[in-house]
Amino acid sequence: MKFNTEEHLDENNKKLLSEIRNKMSVTFEIFNKPYFENFSINNSVTVYVNPQIFTNSSVAHELLHAWFRSLGLHGSNMIYLSAREKPKFSVVFDKKLCDHIGNCMDHYKIYPKFLEMGYVPEDFLSSKGMQCDINSIRKLRIQNNGVYSAKHLNSYIGNLISIYADHLPNDYSQHLAQMQSIEPELFDIVTEFWQAWENVDIENPDHITRTDFETINDFIMNIECWIENKSIY
Numbered sequence: 577m578k579f580n581t582e583e584h585l586d587e588n589n590k591k592l593l594s595e596i597r598n599k600m601s602v603t604f605e606i607f608n609k610p611y612f613e614n615f616s617i618n619n620s621v622t623v624y625v626n627p628q629i630f631t632n633s634s635v636a637h638e639l640l641h642a643w644f645r646s647l648g649l650h651g652s653n654m655i656y657l658s659a660r661e662k663p664k665f666s667v668v669f670d671k672k673l674c675d676h677i678g679n680c681m682d683h684y685k686i687y688p689k690f691l692e693m694g695y696v697p698e699d700f701l702s703s704k705g706m707q708c709d710i711n712s713i714r715k716l717r718i719q720n721n722g723v724y725s726a727k728h729l730n731s732y733i734g735n736l737i738s739i740y741a742d743h744l745p746n747d748y749s750q751h752l753a754q755m756q757s758i759e760p761e762l763f764d765i766v767t768e769f770w771q772a773w774e775n776v777d778i779e780n781p782d783h784i785t786r787t788d789f790e791t792i793n794d795f796i797m798n799i800e801c802w803i804e805n806k807s808i809y
Contacts, residue, residue, distance in 0.1 A: 579606055579627040586632045588693040592639050596621075599646040602639075611702065614638040616645055633690075633699035640686035647778055649788040652678030658796050664803050667726040668733070676734050680741035685778050687743045697743060706746050707738035713754050718762075724808045732759065733766055740770040765802060769795035 581604035585593065596602055601620040606627060612634045614623045621642040625635065645651075656674035659666040683701075690700055698704060713735060716728050736755055739748045756763045772791040781788060 579625075579630075581606075581623070581625050581630075581635065584630060584632075585635065589632055589636055589639060592636065592643060592693070596639060596642050596646050600642060602642060612638050614641050616642065621645070631699070633695040636690060636693055636695060637686075637700065640689055641682055643689070644682050644686050644778070647781075649776075649778060649781065650786075650792050652681060652792075654789075654792050655796060662800070664806075664808055665800060667808060668729045668803070669799075670730065673730050673734055677737050680737045681773055683743065684741050684774065685776075700743055704744070706748075707742045708735040708751065710751055710754065713751055713758075716758060718759050722807065724806050726808050729762075729808070732762070736763070736766050737770065740767075762802060765795070765798045768798070 582590075582593070593602060599619070600616075602623065603620075604623050604625055607624045608626055608628070609624070610626065610629065612623070612625055614621055616622075623635065623638045623642070652674045655669060655677065656671060659669040659674065687700060691697070712731075716732055717725060718728050718732060719725065732755065735751075739751055742748070769791065772787075772794065776787050776791055778788070
């Protein structure tokens with residue numbers, strides 16, 4: 577018998593699904609990968625579920641990504657589209673990094689709702705430990721004689737965003753001190769962006785100031801200014 581995901585949803589997930597369907601089409605598909613995921617296009621989202629490892633918390637995580645998209649806020653795709661138009665920008669901000677930033681932005685905003693639904697912090701992500709390793713940060717070689725490495729800049733930004741997005745109370749004081757010493761100005765740009773994102777009210781957005789748009793747009797402009805006169809390979 578084919579697994580029917582909706583028949584296995586708890587009341588909290590059923591309520592969330594109903595809320596999302598007021599704005600978007602939601603369907604469930606079965607696959608055999610060792611995780612759950614979602615794919616959205618326009619006003620439609622598909623949640624992929626593995627029945628062998630089914631948990632309501634895993635479904636809730638994917639549905640909350642859909643819920644976040646249903647709010648109609650600006651996200652990391654804005655960064656990617658801007659980067660595509662500028663070769664020096666795009667060599668650092670590739671699709672993978674932009675998707676990672678977007679995923680972390682989602683996670684920070686959907687986590688409180690995940691807890692409100694009655695799930696526990698440990699079930700929010702499959703990765704339970706540190707989001708990045710201190711040794712990998714120490715190995716970063718951002719620049720050599722004034723020439724910057726796109727690969728290492730990409731890793732630097734991705735790791736810093738991962739640290740800020742971590743929902744568990746891990747101690748990253750050494751990581752942050754190391755990263756700040758490596759490239760202080762870039763550290764401040766990313767930190768300022770994340771702090772601004774933390775303050776965006778996603779459920780009661782100000783349609784005049786559009787803080788979601790302004791937060792991302794300011795980040796893009798600050799990165800562009802920082803990159804402008806640098807040699808990047």
